[in-house]
Amino acid sequence: MKLTTATPVAKAERTGWTGYILMVPGVIWLLLFFVIPFYSLVATSLYDPNGSTYAGYQMTWAFGNYPDALAKYWQPLVRSLVYGGVATFICLLLGYVLAYSIAFKAGRWKNLMLVLVIAPFFTSFLVRTLSWKLLLRDDGFFVNFLQFLHILGPDGRLLATPVAVVAGLVYNFLPFMVLPLFASIDKIDHRLIEAASDLYASPIRGFFKVTWPLSLPGVVSGTLLTFIPAAGDYINAQLLGSPQQRMVGNVIQNLFTDANDYPAAAALSMMLMLLILVMVLFYVRRSGTEDLL
Amino acid sequence: MSQVAENTGVRRTGSAGDGLRLVSLTKEFANFTAVKSIDLHVPTGSFFALLGPSGCGKTTTLRMVAGLETPTSGQILLGDKDITFEKPYRRPVNTVFQNYALFPHLDIYENVAFGLRRRKAGNVDSEVKEMLELVELTSQARKKPAQLSGGQQQRVALARALINQPEVLLLDEPLGALDLKLRRAMQIEIKRIQTEVGLTFVHVTHDQEEAMTMADTIAVMNQGVIEQMGAPADLYENPKTTFVANFLGQSNLIEGTVKGRDGDFVKVDMHGTLASIPLSRSHTTDGGSDGLGWVGIRPEKVLIADVGEDIDAPGNSIPGGIVTDVSFVGVSTQYLVRMPWGQEMQVFEQNTGRRRIFNTGESVDLSWRPEYAFLLDHSQDADAGVDVVAAP
Numbered sequence: 160m161k162l163t164t165a166t167p168v169a170k171a172e173r174t175g176w177t178g179y180i181l182m183v184p185g186v187i188w189l190l191l192f193f194v195i196p197f198y199s200l201v202a203t204s205l206y207d208p209n210g211s212t213y214a215g216y217q218m219t220w221a222f223g224n225y226p227d228a229l230a231k232y233w234q235p236l237v238r239s240l241v242y243g244g245v246a247t248f249i250c251l252l253l254g255y256v257l258a259y260s261i262a263f264k265a266g267r268w269k270n271l272m273l274v275l276v277i278a279p280f281f282t283s284f285l286v287r288t289l290s291w292k293l294l295l296r297d298d299g300f301f302v303n304f305l306q307f308l309h310i311l312g313p314d315g316r317l318l319a320t321p322v323a324v325v326a327g328l329v330y331n332f333l334p335f336m337v338l339p340l341f342a343s344i345d346k347i348d349h350r351l352i353e354a355a356s357d358l359y360a361s362p363i364r365g366f367f368k369v370t371w372p373l374s375l376p377g378v379v380s381g382t383l384l385t386f387i388p389a390a391g392d393y394i395n396a397q398l399l400g401s402p403q404q405r406m407v408g409n410v411i412q413n414l415f416t417d418a419n420d421y422p423a424a425a426a427l428s429m430m431l432m433l434l435i436l437v438m439v440l441f442y443v444r445r446s447g448t449e450d451l452l
Numbered sequence: 453m454s455q456v457a458e459n460t461g462v463r464r465t466g467s468a469g470d471g472l473r474l475v476s477l478t479k480e481f482a483n484f485t486a487v488k489s490i491d492l493h494v495p496t497g498s499f500f501a502l503l504g505p506s507g508c509g510k511t512t513t514l515r516m517v518a519g520l521e522t523p524t525s526g527q528i529l530l531g532d533k534d535i536t537f538e539k540p541y542r543r544p545v546n547t548v549f550q551n552y553a554l555f556p557h558l559d560i561y562e563n564v565a566f567g568l569r570r571r572k573a574g575n576v577d578s579e580v581k582e583m584l585e586l587v588e589l590t591s592q593a594r595k596k597p598a599q600l601s602g603g604q605q606q607r608v609a610l611a612r613a614l615i616n617q618p619e620v621l622l623l624d625e626p627l628g629a630l631d632l633k634l635r636r637a638m639q640i641e642i643k644r645i646q647t648e649v650g651l652t653f654v655h656v657t658h659d660q661e662e663a664m665t666m667a668d669t670i671a672v673m674n675q676g677v678i679e680q681m682g683a684p685a686d687l688y689e690n691p692k693t694t695f696v697a698n699f700l701g702q703s704n705l706i707e708g709t710v711k712g713r714d715g716d717f718v719k720v721d722m723h724g725t726l727a728s729i730p731l732s733r734s735h736t737t738d739g740g741s742d743g744l745g746w747v748g749i750r751p752e753k754v755l756i757a758d759v760g761e762d763i764d765a766p767g768n769s770i771p772g773g774i775v776t777d778v779s780f781v782g783v784s785t786q787y788l789v790r791m792p793w794g795q796e797m798q799v800f801e802q803n804t805g806r807r808r809i810f811n812t813g814e815s816v817d818l819s820w821r822p823e824y825a826f827l828l829d830h831s832q833d834a835d836a837g838v839d840v841v842a843a844p
Contacts, residue, residue, distance in 0.1 A: 353520050354553040356540045358612065359570040366543075368566075372557045 218420065226428040229405035232410050239407040240434065242321065243390030247329035247336075250385045251378065253329070254336035258377070259370075261337075276337050283322040288327055288398050295323050295399065319401035320349055327395035335384040343377025344370070379446050387435055407431055463715035470531065471495040471652060472517065472620050477526035479512050482817050484827055488676040489526065494620070494669075501655045503661060505699070505837070510656045510678040512623050517654065518547045530619055541570075547622040552605050554597035560584070560608050561593040567616040572595040583615045586645065603634045610642065614649060622654040627662065639665050660700050664688070672696050673750075674837065688750075692735050694828055695749050699837035704754065704797045705746040705828070710739030718827055719748055723793045725770045727825060734827040744830035751798035753824040756787060756821035759815050769819035773797070775810050785809050789816060 208227070229236070261272045277285055295301055295317040305311040306436040317323050347370060355365035393408030400406075407427060414424035470563050472494040479487040487509040494500040502510040515521040516530055519540030528536045535543055546567065565585055568576045587607040597605055606626060613621055626642070627635045643666050646653050657663050663670050664683045664684040671681040672695070680687055680696045688700055697703040708720035708727065717728040718737050727747055731737070741746045757763045759771065777788035778797060780803075787799040787810065797818065801807070810816060 348553065350549055350551065350553040351555060353540075354547070354549055354555070355566070357518055357520070357545075357547045357549075358567040358616070359541045360566075361539075361541055364570060368570075369555060369557075 174182040200425050203421050204429050206422040208422045224422045228426040229422045235405045235407045235410045239390045242325055243386050246325050246389045247382050247386040249329045250333050250336040256338050258337050258340035258344050262341055276334050288394050291327050292398050323399040324396050324404045327399045328389045332385045332389050336381040337381040343374045347373045375450055473529040475527040478524045480524040485676055490678050496652050497650050498668045499653045501663035501670045503663040503670050504673035508673040510673045514624055514656045518545055518622055519543050534662050544619040546616050546618040548609045548613050548626045550625045559594050559596055579804045583611045587597040587611045602630050612769045620652045641819050694832040694834055695837040702751055703748045707749050708745055708747045710743055710745045713737050722747055725768050728822045729825050729827040736829045746828040748826045750821050752800040753820050754799040755819050756799045759817055763819040765819040765821045767822055769817045773816045773818050775812050775814045778812055827828050
């Protein structure tokens with residue numbers, strides 16, 4: 160990997176400033192649409208929570224917003240991380256098998272199968288989640304079937320349960336897992352797997368010693384792309400869950416749009432972001448894939 | 453077409469249940485047959501080369517021995533054991549892959565230790581260190597494969613396979629990716645290691661020089677069959693087919709009318725000159741249905757002289773040659789000589805300094821010692837194996 164990157168770096172050094180000029184549009188875009196709103200979010204999280212009828216909200220370095228919001232909303236915050244984590248794990252299991260089959264076994268159907276993975280994106284996120292609501296409805300086919308199998312009790316339901324919310328998250332974010340996994344697994348040289356088998360590794364051991372470590376970059380980017388939006392999602396909890404499945408996204412949305420408690424909403428957003436950032440850094444460090452990313 | 457390997461040049465030869473044995477091994481793919489019922493025997497401890505142009509079936513044969521390809525029919529025997537359908541990871545056979553296939557996520561040490569660890573062998577550490585020493589990579593042990601040069605990667609691939617002490621080591625064009633100078637050095641290196649460890653090596657290559665330098669026995673493969681098998685010198689000096697004559701070095705093939713056997717020789721009328729070919733080197737004695745044959749002679753065996761000059765060869769010299777091209781290549785001079793019947797013959801002469809170098813347009817006589825000529829079946833294509841591009 161180091162050898163292959165050596166040449167482009169040398170070239171960039173020779174051409175000097177071209178690289179910086181090419182960065183300008185991106186930098187302007189990020190300045191306008193990331194740095195400024197982000198500053199505004201940080202500032203909002205430090206507003207005087209009571210405001211004044213006269214001057215409106217004011218920036219008063221009210222750090223108390225953070226412990227207040229945490230004390231009030233720690234449950235949805237933790238729930239978000241748990242639901243996001245469980246959904247990501249299930250996505251990884253389902254997605255790895257799918258990506259592996261597409262990469263190694265699909266042959267000439269490879270491209271078609273990839274299109275099918277992305278196909279749900281052609282319809283709206285909202286419509287897809289609403290259709291899950293129909294699928295999982297009380298007295299619907301699934302519920303009746305599970306009741307028939309006695310997996311669900313006679314009064315059991317799927318809608319408004321954690322199962323429904325996590326299932327919705329898994330369904331909606333699976334493509335984000337499959338695509339990076341596919342990209343990583345597809346790149347693996349088949350001869351390496353043959354070499355492992357030639358060197359006395361059974362198919363299962365060969366998988367864990369060669370295929371899995373070489374697909375780690377895909378695993379890491381796939382889990383990040385799934386976990387980050389899943390932990391911040393509120394549509395699934397809103398449509399498929401009940402107030403007992405409220406995630407932090409729902410709380411933030413509610414605080415911003417209905418309760419008009421901007422400082423608490425902003426403080427919660429910041430905490431969610433910091434939590435995810437810390438977890439991601441820890442995770443990437445642990446998986447030892449910094450140089451693979 | 454199948455023969456059993458001759459024992460010439462093989463250091464250790466064994467009984468019937470010894471070494472690697474392929475019995476009418478065949479591999480058919482959806483639209484072609486890669487390997488057509490080949491039989492061969494590789495004695496324990498020998499260095500065996502499968503030589504042929506790309507697409508001749510040599511790599512497929514190797515992959516079947518490694519277990520990476522399932523034969524359509526036939527048998528693979530290792531000692532007394534039938535391993536035809538044994539899983540690759542259960543065969544005492546290891547491969548040095550064409551592009552090395554080193555594990556990029558493991559360092560050199562772990563690459564070499566891979567096979568031992570999978571088999572849960574003891575004293576991994578001392579064995580890996582010993583092996584790294586053998587291939588002179590001790591100081592690189594903690595580097596990743598991508599940080600090494602091509603030649604070093606090649607040695608890692610060799611060490612990774614050798615450390616398992618396989619009954620047969622398979623080398624699939626192991627030197628194909630190296631430049632010429634490094635390739636020569638590695639040829640000697642691999643040969644040295646083979647002599648040192650005494651394992652059976654089966655080497656697949658398209659490079660005839662490489663095969664001749666390294667192997668005890670060569671099997672020349674073409675279009676899925678073994679054309680000829682034997683010690684390098686035997687193959688070179690006494691090829692049995694036009695393909696072997698052309699693929700292994702270069703040959704002049706001259707059409708002639710077979711006059712029949714005369715004692716230990718076969719007489720051939722070669723455009724008016726009578727040539728005698730030793731019976732042991734005649735692969736046709738009657739010329740078949742059309743009574744014709746190909747008289748073969750290697751360019752360096754052809755003697756060139758001024759018209760009427762006494763040539764150091766018994767028998768007839770062939771008059772009427774005209775030099776059409778002269779290439780001075782240092783150790784030798786290579787001539788093209790147009791013969792009266794229109795054919796251009798290649799003549800290589802050593803630059804000993806005792807004889808002068810001829811010029812383009814000069815008239816010359818050619819001759820050779822009869823014991824160096826060979827006679828081939830005329831039904832074969834005289835150009836077989838000439839322009840086979842030696843692509844890996």
